[in-house]
Amino acid sequence: MTEEKTARPHRARPESLEALGFPGELPEDWQQRAVAALGRRVRKQPDLRFFLNACVKCGACNDACHAFLGTGDPGNRPVARQDLLRAVHRRHFTLAGRLFPKLVGALDLDEAMLERWYSYFHQCSECRRCATFCPFGIDTAEITMAARSILAEIGLGQKSVAEVIAKVHRTGNNLGLNPRALRHTLDSLEEDVREETGMDIRFPLDEAGADILLVTPSADFYSEPHVSGLIGYAKVLHAAGISWTLSSHASEAANFALFLGSDEHMRRIARRIQEAAEELGTSRLVFGECGHAWRVAYNFPALLGGDVPRPRHILDLTHELIGNGIIRLDPSRNAGMAVTLHDSCNVARGSGMGVHPGGQLDIPRAVLAAAVPRTVEMPAGTTGDRTFCCGGGGGLLTDEMMEIRIKGAAPRAAALRQAVEGSGATHMAAICAICKSQFSEVLPHHGFDRGMVVGIMQLVGRALVL
Numbered sequence: 001m002t003e004e005k006t007a008r009p010h011r012a013r014p015e016s017l018e019a020l021g022f023p024g025e026l027p028e029d030w031q032q033r034a035v036a037a038l039g040r041r042v043r044k045q046p047d048l049r050f051f052l053n054a055c056v057k058c059g060a061c062n063d064a065c066h067a068f069l070g071t072g073d074p075g076n077r078p079v080a081r082q083d084l085l086r087a088v089h090r091r092h093f094t095l096a097g098r099l100f101p102k103l104v105g106a107l108d109l110d111e112a113m114l115e116r117w118y119s120y121f122h123q124c125s126e127c128r129r130c131a132t133f134c135p136f137g138i139d140t141a142e143i144t145m146a147a148r149s150i151l152a153e154i155g156l157g158q159k160s161v162a163e164v165i166a167k168v169h170r171t172g173n174n175l176g177l178n179p180r181a182l183r184h185t186l187d188s189l190e191e192d193v194r195e196e197t198g199m200d201i202r203f204p205l206d207e208a209g210a211d212i213l214l215v216t217p218s219a220d221f222y223s224e225p226h227v228s229g230l231i232g233y234a235k236v237l238h239a240a241g242i243s244w245t246l247s248s249h250a251s252e253a254a255n256f257a258l259f260l261g262s263d264e265h266m267r268r269i270a271r272r273i274q275e276a277a278e279e280l281g282t283s284r285l286v287f288g289e290c291g292h293a294w295r296v297a298y299n300f301p302a303l304l305g306g307d308v309p310r311p312r313h314i315l316d317l318t319h320e321l322i323g324n325g326i327i328r329l330d331p332s333r334n335a336g337m338a339v340t341l342h343d344s345c346n347v348a349r350g351s352g353m354g355v356h357p358g359g360q361l362d363i364p365r366a367v368l369a370a371a372v373p374r375t376v377e378m379p380a381g382t383t384g385d386r387t388f389c390c391g392g393g394g395g396l397l398t399d400e401m402m403e404i405r406i407k408g409a410a411p412r413a414a415a416l417r418q419a420v421e422g423s424g425a426t427h428m429a430a431i432c433a434i435c436k437s438q439f440s441e442v443l444p445h446h447g448f449d450r451g452m453v454v455g456i457m458q459l460v461g462r463a464l465v466l
């Protein structure tokens, strides 16, 4: 097996990085800056310090990683990925590394190492599966985020991620939609739902005083109807008689700053949502189906501090409304479907849901079971906190990363095949806009129809008795 360092996302343009406060190009003193940034990050983050020092090289994490399993590239072994940062840390921040670098595996951050950082830290989807297999809980995602943040600090940001963050700061969403375009899209959805149901179901925007501010991934505005959750959210809230609104100031749940490892930008995007809620006089925040957005939202109290409440997930709310009889679902409206659930890694491993431990696993299953005639589980070892990443998370969802995305989806596709052949699954549901988009594109490369992927809230919308 040899390393394939060719998989790397496009670099951000200088103006995109400068808009985020990073240098546009690699400065002359990039090595010193990178080492200083590493030192700062390790001082600030005790868990990172532990992760860099605790590994015993047992290798238990290696076969956990979809990127390694799918590509066979040894550079994608989690421990190899970690070692890229570990070796540089050891070189500069340990006595043995300074005095006897070769003896202790300490390495300089030279141009070749920088290239490996850029390539391999952008092939990690920050999914954390490896951490669940490590006896010490070493979390490669944290190491990846630290490395990416250092890369951005020396002018080596990823194009799609940096540009999307800049767009959210400017317009409030990843797509750069202005309020008129948003309203136009919502009008079209109202029209579609009127045609389907004969009812006037509203998609409100910027309505002050609503009970709920709904924040959803902007992908929901334009996704194909079989995966977008927006119609499902609107129908459920309408049926429950809950007043709600979207916001043009914060029309994005996704928070790509997580992929850049930038706490500052993550906080800025999160604050924008808080500002929108305050401006609209809305105290309850509900998030739509987006895995990493929910991971950030679940951590709002820690991220934003003060007495910021934790937002609620749309599935948690829907689950409650079903449970107390306020809404009713008729699974026969999804006749013929046997649906298996792809646990999205950022939800399954990066957050909770509802008030009970494990709610992030139980609640999606309970809502799915209420919406379709039959559910089936994926094979053991590929569900819950052992779920495989879709292969497109962590900022990998770009065209230039397609080859690694297809290979990285192989473990999930193999599990899906077992669910289809062994249990008769006809569809796979996901609760993440990135998972849904990734699967729609890559599953055909593994012999499945792209229409096999569905969103839970879309199924709920179809099953809802109005």
Ligand code: SF4
Pocket (backbone or CB within 6 Å): 064, 065, 066, 067, 068, 077, 078, 081, 123, 124, 125, 126, 127, 128, 129, 130, 131, 140, 141, 144, 389
């Ligand atoms: S976080 Fe996920 S993608 Fe990254 S090394 Fe671990 S298992 Fe692989």
Ligand code: SF4
Pocket (backbone or CB within 6 Å): 054, 055, 056, 057, 058, 059, 060, 061, 062, 078, 079, 133, 134, 135, 136, 137, 138
């Ligand atoms: S499982 Fe943990 S200790 Fe073992 S090699 Fe992987 S990161 Fe190191």
